[in-house]
Amino acid sequence: MAEKVLMKGNEAVAEAAIRAGCRLYFAYPITPQSELIEYMARMMPKANGVFVQAESEIAAINMVYGAAGCGRRAMTSSSSPGIALKQEGISYLAGANLPAVIVNVQRGGPGLGDIQPAQGDYFQATRGGGNGDYYTIALAPSTVQEFADMAALAFDLADKYRNPVIILADGLLGQMMEPVEFQPAKTEAELKVLDNQHLDWCCCPNEDEPNHHHHEINSLEIDPVVLEQHVIKLGEKYDKITANEQRWEDYNINADNEILVVAFGTASRICKSAVDELNDAGHNVGLVRPITVWPYPYDAVYKAVGPKVKKVVVFELNLGQMVQDVKIAVNGKVPVEFMGKVGGILFSTDEVKAKIEECLKEAK
Amino acid sequence: MKTEMICAGFGGQGALTIGKFLVKAGMNEGKNVSWLPSYGPEMRGGTANVSTVISDKPVGSPVVAHPDIVVALNQPSIDKFGPMITPGGLLIYNEDMCPNGIDRTDINIVSAPMTSIAKEIGNLKVMNMVAIGVVMGKTGLVQKETMLKSIAPLKAKAPELYDMNLAAIDKGYEIGKTQ
Numbered sequence: 001m002a003e004k005v006l007m008k009g010n011e012a013v014a015e016a017a018i019r020a021g022c023r024l025y026f027a028y029p030i031t032p033q034s035e036l037i038e039y040m041a042r043m044m045p046k047a048n049g050v051f052v053q054a055e056s057e058i059a060a061i062n063m064v065y066g067a068a069g070c071g072r073r074a075m076t077s078s079s080s081p082g083i084a085l086k087q088e089g090i091s092y093l094a095g096a097n098l099p100a101v102i103v104n105v106q107r108g109g110p111g112l113g114d115i116q117p118a119q120g121d122y123f124q125a126t127r128g129g130g131n132g133d134y135y136t137i138a139l140a141p142s143t144v145q146e147f148a149d150m151a152a153l154a155f156d157l158a159d160k161y162r163n164p165v166i167i168l169a170d171g172l173l174g175q176m177m178e179p180v181e182f183q184p185a186k187t188e189a190e191l192k193v194l195d196n197q198h199l200d201w202c203c204c205p206n207e208d209e210p211n212h213h214h215h216e217i218n219s220l221e222i223d224p225v226v227l228e229q230h231v232i233k234l235g236e237k238y239d240k241i242t243a244n245e246q247r248w249e250d251y252n253i254n255a256d257n258e259i260l261v262v263a264f265g266t267a268s269r270i271c272k273s274a275v276d277e278l279n280d281a282g283h284n285v286g287l288v289r290p291i292t293v294w295p296y297p298y299d300a301v302y303k304a305v306g307p308k309v310k311k312v313v314v315f316e317l318n319l320g321q322m323v324q325d326v327k328i329a330v331n332g333k334v335p336v337e338f339m340g341k342v343g344g345i346l347f348s349t350d351e352v353k354a355k356i357e358e359c360l361k362e363a364k
Numbered sequence: 365m366k367t368e369m370i371c372a373g374f375g376g377q378g379a380l381t382i383g384k385f386l387v388k389a390g391m392n393e394g395k396n397v398s399w400l401p402s403y404g405p406e407m408r409g410g411t412a413n414v415s416t417v418i419s420d421k422p423v424g425s426p427v428v429a430h431p432d433i434v435v436a437l438n439q440p441s442i443d444k445f446g447p448m449i450t451p452g453g454l455l456i457y458n459e460d461m462c463p464n465g466i467d468r469t470d471i472n473i474v475s476a477p478m479t480s481i482a483k484e485i486g487n488l489k490v491m492n493m494v495a496i497g498v499v500m501g502k503t504g505l506v507q508k509e510t511m512l513k514s515i516a517p518l519k520a521k522a523p524e525l526y527d528m529n530l531a532a533i534d535k536g537y538e539i540g541k542t543q
Contacts, residue, residue: 006388006399032403115404176426177384177399179391273424348429 004179009144009169010035012180013103014043016151017075019185021194022101023049024074026063028056030082031115032171033105037077057082061089061102068098069217071202073155073194077103079171080121081112084129090164091130094234095219099158099198101151102136103167105174108344116344117171117266122321125168126294133231135238137165137245138294140264144178146291152183159197161241168293170317172266172346247291248300252279257286257306259359262326263315264290266346271315274352278360284308285356293322301329310363312336315352365420367505368428370445371495372413373437373458378492382435383414385496389506389514390418398426411440418505433503435495437478442466456498456540458491474502474543481535487525490532497536508537 007015014036017025025040037053044051050067054060060076067074078086083104093100106121108114121129125138137157141147147169154165186194198204203215221227251272253260263271268289275285288304290297305312312330314323314337323338330336339355341347369386373379380401387397400415415428430450436442436457446466449455454472457465460479476498482491500508511533519526 004391006384006391006397171403172400172426175401175403177387178423178426179397269423270425270427276424346427348427349425350429 002181002184004181006177007144007180008035008175008177009141009147009173010105010175011039012144012148013151013167013169014039016148016182017101017155018043018047018049019182020073020152020155021186021191022073022075022151022155023047023191024064024067024072025049025076026052026054026060026067026074027076027078028054028060028082030079032107032117032174033077033079033103035174036103036105057085058089061086061093064100064102065089065093065096065098068093068100069096069202070204071195071198072204073101073159075101075103077105079105079107079115080109080118083121083124087124087129088131090136091128091132091134092219093164094128094130094134094136095132096217097162097234098164098217099155099162100164101154101158101167102164103169106168106170108342114344115171117173117317117346118342118344119170119265119267119317119321120342121168122293122316122318125166126296126325134234135241135294137161137163137241138168138292139165139247140168140291140293141173142265142268142289144173144176145180147173148180148182157245159194161237163237163241168265170266171344242295245292246295246297246300248297249289249291250300250304251275251287251289252284253286253288253304253306254284255306255308256284257304257309258283258363259285259356260304260306260309260312261285261287261315261356262290262301262312262322263287264293264322267315267317270347270349271352273349274356277349277353278356283360290322296325296329298325298329301326302331302333305330305333309334311359313356313359314338315347315355316340317346318342367418367433367503368431369416369418369433369435369505370413370428370431370448371416371435372411372441372445375410375412377412377437378489379412379435379437379441380414382492382495382499383416385511385514386499386506387416387418389510392510392514393506395419396421396423398423400426413441413445433499433505435499436462437492437495438462439464454503456495456502458495474498474540476536476539478536482532485528485531485535487528489525490528493529493532494536497533497538498540500533501537501540502543503540508533
């Protein structure tokens with residue numbers, strides 16, 4: 001086992017990205033993700049990589065577009081208002097079938113909001129914040145370790161499907177330190193394999209190919225007949241991702257659950273503490289934590305609604321966004337309730353417990 | 365066993381570092397730990413605090429609402445976090461900067477003139493290490509040996525300061541053991 005180190009989420013995901021073969025990183029600073037860009041500024045040159053502090057978030061995402069178009073592992077990161085600015089570029093990446101990783105260390109919104117942790121960008125991440133018919137794979141970590149592990153996963157998924165992947169973290173995960181174990185860094189030979197995997201479509205000159213085939217990276221298809229086929233193909237890709245890549249965690253799910261809690265990311269950690277305390281007191285509460293928020297694990301949430309579950313309660317650090325997906329998943333089987341906190345304020349374990357206790361009482 | 369702690373003081377007093385060294389030592393003892401700082405538009409001399417959890421089980425919520433231990437380096441920290449301490453819990457504070465102390469009888473209280481001790485040792489910067497010593501001496505939250513091992517890499521960076529850190533830890537440890 002590798003040695004454990006104590007690290008902030010922002011730094012851990014940066015280190016893990018470099019180890020996963022990210023050699024191009026472009027970003028613009030913003031709290032609460034600035035440690036990520038600072039770490040990249042410090043470490044990317046040492047890894048023979050490229051670090052650019054772009055003149056804006058929009059420039060950064062378009063630099064990612066260029067690097068991804070050359071078939072290289074490229075990444076950008078920001079926090080909510082900065083991610084909003086990147087949406088045009090993300091839509092273009094999706095339209096051009098480009099693999100890339102975007103980290104969103106969410107803060108309070110809308111607008112400039114504040115700099116405290118929030119989950120208000122769920123809709124943006126799961127519905128596609130830019131124009132057109134597209135989805136980005138969206139991974140929601142809940143610990144610093146998982147945040148770091150998702151760097152490699154995000155790049156692998158991005159490469160596999162040629163699609164942008166968003167890591168949807170928040171200010172708490174970015175700022176908090178926890179022990180992390182890193183995967184070994186990719187070797188030169190492994191990096192070469194990564195670099196070569198996209199040679200059949202990317203813009204990077206391929207010296208090995210006899211006719212140096214010309215590739216075009218583009219999201220503009222002016223002929224509707226061509227665009228129709230292009231978008232249909234994108235749809236088929238999204239269907240494949242939906243079928244293959246749903247991830248979630250079952251926490252104390254059993255046939256005797258009285259209440260089912262659904263929460264993701266930071267909110268799920270606070271809920272787990274509340275669930276533990278309630279179960280220690282003799283109740284039986286289960287929890288499902290979606291790890292991919294797109295594709296959403298609808299079936300897993302539905303299946304977690306056991307025969308004795310009277311209510312499903314959703315906890316989010318927003319006004320109620322994922323709860324819509326939970327309602328689709330539960331499909332009217334039992335009532336779905338919601339509790340949220342906004343403005344960068346977290347709910348306490350006690351508040352979550354009180355809400356679940358209220359539901360337990362009503363269910364009796 | 366799970367111990368939740370809040371360390372607080374003026375920005376620059378080293379409150380966040382107290383938490384960092386303690387959780388690092390906890391991690392090196394194989395425990396699950398989390399370190400969650402307050403962050404915001406603060407400046408030097410503003411308030412700073414950190415919530416830490418050291419636990420046998422994986423850490424759920426890293427947010428601490430009912431600390432078992434509060435380390436307060438100044439009076440505003442006692443005023444803010446003192447009332448949150450769980451009954452039977454522990455308040456450790458810096459006598460030199462907490463003129464009012466706390467008005468509670470249901471918790472354990474250990475105080476030390478941390479600023480004066482640090483000055484005596486020769487550097488105000490090691491004040492927070494006195495506090496770390498008190499925490500370890502009083503609670504055994506982490507073992508002193510682990511702590512010394514955790515901070516050993518600092519020796520190469522600044523040998524003189526490192527020695528003062530050790531002196532500060534020893535002094536605090538002694539106070540924690542005896543009070």
